[in-house]
Amino acid sequence: MRPTAAGSTRVLALAAVLAAVGLLPWLSGRDPALTVLRARSAEQEPTREALDAVRRDLGLDAGPLALLGRWAGGTARGDLGTSWVSGAEVLPSVVSGLQVSLALMGASLAVAVLLACALVAPVLVRGRASGGAFAAMLAAVPEFLLATVALLVCGVWLGWLPTSGWHGPEHMVLPAVALGVPAGGLLGRLVADALPAVLGERWVELWRGAGVSRARIAAAALRRVLPPLVPQSGMVAVGLAGGAVAVETVFAVPGIGRTALGAAKSQDLPLLQGAVLALLVLGLVTGALAALARRRLLGPALRDAGLALPPARPVRAHPAVPVVLAAVLLAAVGWGLLRDPYAVDTTARLAAPSWAYPLGTDGLGRDVLARLGHGAASTVGTAAAVCLLSLLAGLALGFLPGFAAGAADIANALPPVIVGILVAAAAGPGTGGAALAVALISWPPLAAHAAALVQEVRASAFLTAQRAIGASPAWILTRHVLPSVAAPVARHALLRLPGIALALASLGFLGLGAQPPAPEWGLLLDESRAYVERAPWAALAPAVALALLAGLAVSASSLTRPRRTSGAAGRRPVRSPARPAAAGGPCRLPSPAAPGARPGAGPVPAPARKEPAGEA
Numbered sequence: 248m249r250p251t252a253a254g255s256t257r258v259l260a261l262a263a264v265l266a267a268v269g270l271l272p273w274l275s276g277r278d279p280a281l282t283v284l285r286a287r288s289a290e291q292e293p294t295r296e297a298l299d300a301v302r303r304d305l306g307l308d309a310g311p312l313a314l315l316g317r318w319a320g321g322t323a324r325g326d327l328g329t330s331w332v333s334g335a336e337v338l339p340s341v342v343s344g345l346q347v348s349l350a351l352m353g354a355s356l357a358v359a360v361l362l363a364c365a366l367v368a369p370v371l372v373r374g375r376a377s378g379g380a381f382a383a384m385l386a387a388v389p390e391f392l393l394a395t396v397a398l399l400v401c402g403v404w405l406g407w408l409p410t411s412g413w414h415g416p417e418h419m420v421l422p423a424v425a426l427g428v429p430a431g432g433l434l435g436r437l438v439a440d441a442l443p444a445v446l447g448e449r450w451v452e453l454w455r456g457a458g459v460s461r462a463r464i465a466a467a468a469l470r471r472v473l474p475p476l477v478p479q480s481g482m483v484a485v486g487l488a489g490g491a492v493a494v495e496t497v498f499a500v501p502g503i504g505r506t507a508l509g510a511a512k513s514q515d516l517p518l519l520q521g522a523v524l525a526l527l528v529l530g531l532v533t534g535a536l537a538a539l540a541r542r543r544l545l546g547p548a549l550r551d552a553g554l555a556l557p558p559a560r561p562v563r564a565h566p567a568v569p570v571v572l573a574a575v576l577l578a579a580v581g582w583g584l585l586r587d588p589y590a591v592d593t594t595a596r597l598a599a600p601s602w603a604y605p606l607g608t609d610g611l612g613r614d615v616l617a618r619l620g621h622g623a624a625s626t627v628g629t630a631a632a633v634c635l636l637s638l639l640a641g642l643a644l645g646f647l648p649g650f651a652a653g654a655a656d657i658a659n660a661l662p663p664v665i666v667g668i669l670v671a672a673a674a675g676p677g678t679g680g681a682a683l684a685v686a687l688i689s690w691p692p693l694a695a696h697a698a699a700l701v702q703e704v705r706a707s708a709f710l711t712a713q714r715a716i717g718a719s720p721a722w723i724l725t726r727h728v729l730p731s732v733a734a735p736v737a738r739h740a741l742l743r744l745p746g747i748a749l750a751l752a753s754l755g756f757l758g759l760g761a762q763p764p765a766p767e768w769g770l771l772l773d774e775s776r777a778y779v780e781r782a783p784w785a786a787l788a789p790a791v792a793l794a795l796l797a798g799l800a801v802s803a804s805s806l807t808r809p810r811r812t813s814g815a816a817g818r819r820p821v822r823s824p825a826r827p828a829a830a831g832g833p834c835r836l837p838s839p840a841a842p843g844a845r846p847g848a849g850p851v852p853a854p855a856r857k858e859p860a861g862e863a
Contacts, residue, residue, distance in 0.1 A: 256653030261531075264657060267669060268523050269318040271516045273311040274673040280307065282514040283331045305331075318520065327524075328517035341521040344503035345529075347413060348495070351426070351502060352487050354419050358427025359434055359483065366435030370442045371465045382439060385432025388797060389749045390490030391756050392790050394425035394497040395772060395779075399787070403780050411499035422498045426490055430483045437479055441472045470544065477541040482659060484533045488526055489662020493753055497776070504664070508757060511668045519672055523665060530660035572799040576792065583620015588613065588766045597782040607784040609774060615788050618766035622789070625678070625761060626768045630748035633682050637689040637747075638740040642733060644690065645697020655691035663688055663750045667759040678767075681760035685750045689743070696739050700732040745796050752793055768793060 272279045280301040281293055291297060302308045306317060321328060327337035366382050401421060402410035409418050445451070445468050454464050492504030499505075507522035509515075582605070592612035600607045606615040644651035667684035674680050705728065754760040755769025763770065768789040775785035 256650055257656050258653070260654040260657040264527065264661070265319075265524075266315060267673075268520050268527075269315040269322075270311055271520055271669070271672055272305075272307060273314055279305065279331070279514070279516060282516075322524070327521040330515055330518045332513055332515045332518070337517050337521040340506060340518060341503065341525050344501060344506040344522065345525050347500060348488070348491055348502035348504060351419065351422055351491060351495070351500065352484065354423035355426035355430065355487055355491075356484065358423050359431035362428060362431025363435035363438065366432070367438045367442065370439045371468070382432045382436035386429055386436055388429050388432075388794065389493075389753055390426050390429055391493035391497060391753050391769075391772070392793050393428055394422065394494045395776070395786055395790055397421045397425050398497060399779055399783050403783070413500050418498075418500075422491075422494050422500055425494050425497075426487050429490070430487060433483055434480060437476050438469075438472055441476065442468060445471050474541050474544040477537050477544065480537060482534070482537070484537075485530045485660055486662060488529055488533075489664045492662075492664045492668075493757055496757060507665070507668055508759075511672045512758065514672075516672065519668070523669060526665050527660065530662075534656070534660055569799055572795050576795045576799065579616070579792065580620045580623040583614075583616045583618070583623075586614050586617035586620065588617040588621040589764060590614065590617075597778060597785070599782075600784055606788045607782060609771075609782070609785045610778055615771075615785050618771055619768070619788050619792055622766035622768045622771060623792070625765060626748050626752060626755075627744075629678055629682050629751055630744055633686045633689065633747050633751070634740050634744050636682075636686045637693055637743075638737060640686070640690040641693025641740070642697050642736060644694040645701055645732065645736070648694075648698040648702075651691075651694050651698070655694065658688045658691050661688055664753060664757065664759075667754045667757070671759045676759045676762060678761045678765070681751055681754040684754065684759075685747055689747060689750075692743070693736055693740055697732050697736045700735060701728060704728050704731045745799070748796060749793060752789075 267274065278298065280298040283301050283305065284291060284293055284297060299308075306314065309317075318328070325338065327341060329335070330337055330340070362385075398410050398421065401407050408421050410421070412418050446464075448471075451464060451468065454467070488504070491502060492508055494500070495502040495505035496508060503522050503525055507519055507526065510519035510522060590613065592608065594612065595604065595608050596610060596612045598604055598608040598612070604614055604616065606619065609615055609618070644654075663685050666687050667681055670680040670684045671677075674683075751760055752767070752769035752772075755767045756773045757769075758773060761767035761770050763774070771789040772786060775782070775789075779786050
């Protein structure tokens with residue numbers, strides 16, 4: 248990837264995102280004038296003359312280009328406009344929400360670092376990986392799910408901590424834990440997986456023989472591990488910005504994420520523009536700080552050396568774990584499919600679990616088990632469609648690494664929730680909009696994997712022989728390159744299916760995905776929040792189902808063994824690669840001129856990647 252091509256693509260992708268934000272009033276399918284008129288005077292009739300007057304006042308009749316230019320000019324001067332709903336300046340609201348979110352992110356990062364240290368400490372003591380499956384399970388739990396469970400257990404049942412608001416340090420504890428635990432599981436998993444291989448390197452043996460203390464060796468090993476993992480750690484903070492939207496909604500925290508979500512639902516587009524712009528800048532600044540930290544850790548001698556970690560040995564789960572999880576999940580879904588998810592029994596509202604209603608009923612008297620079973624088809628089916636779309640995009644862009652690398656950087660800075668808010672503001676909430684939002688940021692890891700495989704296959708000796716005997720480029724592409732790339736990337740996409748399902752569920756939980764009365768799992772969680780104290784089983788059912796899905800994905804992928812494969816014409820076997828990045832996680836496409844470049848953001852770089860780790 249040439250730096251000029253990547254830089255140009257990055258600038259174009261950023262300009263496209265900023266243009267989409269600036270044109271939200273024009274892209275929205277609803278009439279902004281009607282929204283403003285109702286906000287100003289709910290009793291006034293929306294006549295044509297009144298709506299035209301509002302359009303002239305807002306400058307909406309000048310056209311999209313003038314609208315974009317006026318927004319860009321005002322933003323450059325620090326003027327984000329006026330709220331259409333409250334009439335107040337947008338900038339103070341954005342700054343206030345950003346301050347709350349930054350404080351919450353700081354507390355969440357503290358929780359994440361403490362948890363990561365607890366997961367890494369046994370590895371430093373024993374010199375081998377331990378607890379990897381537990382860390383992977385923590386990393387796979389979505390923030391909104393953990394927030395719901397924490398609110399239910401610690402806030403409602405035990406009454407230890409407040410469940411809403413932002414009035415003191417005690418209000419920060421539960422939201423920080425909900426955000427910090429998955430982030431800490433991811434950080435701990437990355438470092439714990441990489442440390443055993445580093446502790447087995449030659450220099451560690453020499454230091455031990457020279458009598459160097461264990462503490463000094465541990466500090467040096469951590470310094471050796473951290474630089475390649477810093478970009479992934481930086482993207483953890485970006486993930487916190489996306490997860491904070493749901494957590495702030497659950498605990499009624501007045502942060503920037505909740506501000507953006509409220510503005511999207513009320514069609515207050517100036518406030519939404521300011522909030523999304525702040526979140527985008529936060530993601531880009533975090534990525535830049537992570538890159539700067541990596542350069543400082545490496546020092547001037549190693550900055551351009553492509554420092555890589557030795558291959559890690561992931562911890563495998565017990566073979567019975569995925570079998571048990573799959574059996575429980577399939578039994579619940581199959582039983583629910585035999586029941587009616589839309590039947591309303593007003594006499595059994597919020598009924599406790601019984602033989603007639605094994606998982607109880609919701610606020611309208613509908614069978615929770617039936618809605619859970621029928622929602623599985625919607626949730627997993629949509630995720631499969633998104634997975635297929637991401638696979639096709641990843642394969643296509645894998646052949647154009649110079650074009651895709653810059654766009655991948657921007658996509659990595661946008662969590663699914665933020666993209667979902669933008670799509671919902673332009674096209675309205677719905678299953679299709681949620682699927683589009685997740686697909687827009689799910690392709691970078693697959694494109695990175697495909698680009699590395701294309702680079703490897705094109706450099707192989709048997710393709711040189713094919714060219715020498717006169718094979719056409721089309722023949723080589725369709726008979727050798729594409730088959731060698733498509734199958735491993737397809738298996739990689741399949742491994743990402745549960746993560747995509749969880750992202751869709753989070754959008755449904757926020758009201759940006761499937762709409763009532765659809766029995767979608769995220770929507771079921773959102774509908775049950777209002778009566779979680781009276782009927783916790785309605786919230787626990789989809790929460791446990793999502794946890795089982797995440798656990799099944801983690802345990803099943805940890806059981807499968809990477810295999811060595813050999814290609815056509817006696818190609819050499821390929822080393823098993825690193826574990827692919829988590830769904831929605833950062834991936835940078837490798838340069839065609841750099842055979843050692845990493846196709847994924849996982850802890851183990853490898854020049855040849857035929858299969859993502861955890862595949863059979």
